[in-house]
Amino acid sequence: KTVVGATIEATAQDLEGARLMGIHVKRVRMMVFALGTALAAAAASLIAPIHLVHPGMGGPVILKAFVIIILGGMGSIPGAIIGGYLLGLVESLSGGYISTSYHEVFSFGVLVTVLAIRPTGLFGKK
Structure with missing residues (x-):
């Protein structure tokens, strides 16, 4: 440190x-x-070069970041990293094998499942 x-x-x-x-x-x-x-x-x-610039442009990104943080566990940086990998994997697989229209549904499904099993997230502290 x-x-x-x-x-x-x-x-x-x-x-x-x-x-x-x-x-x-x-x-x-x-x-x-x-x-x-x-x-x-x-x-x-x-x-900005990829998407249009408008006041609400960060909404989907913030929502994904929120899901990653909650999935990994509040206060856990390794948990957030693993949560990000897990969310990316779920979105890629669901978008590739099922439909790109439903990849966010599967992401939130994983979030709900993890929170039902471990309310503090994967690596959250009690």
Whole structure:
């Protein structure tokens, strides 16, 4: 772990504790916000040439990201990665073998099935 990573983690977990340890919380929060905004702008610049630019253009992407996070488990980065692979596999197989019209139905079917079996997701913490 790096010092910057530990600082961000400390700020995310306990604001007052980070402040007491001498971490400049406002600066860390602004840095993380700027980094997130830069990553969102980079993603938008990659998607914009493919799709039309309009105010609601991120809806389907956010919905898939939400499904991946819930599928993998809240707070689990490896779970989110595996959830993304699982969702991609389900959408590819259902779109290839059944119909591309129904690939999102199968994605949400997998989400409902996983949540029925494990309410915290695949790698979620209790």
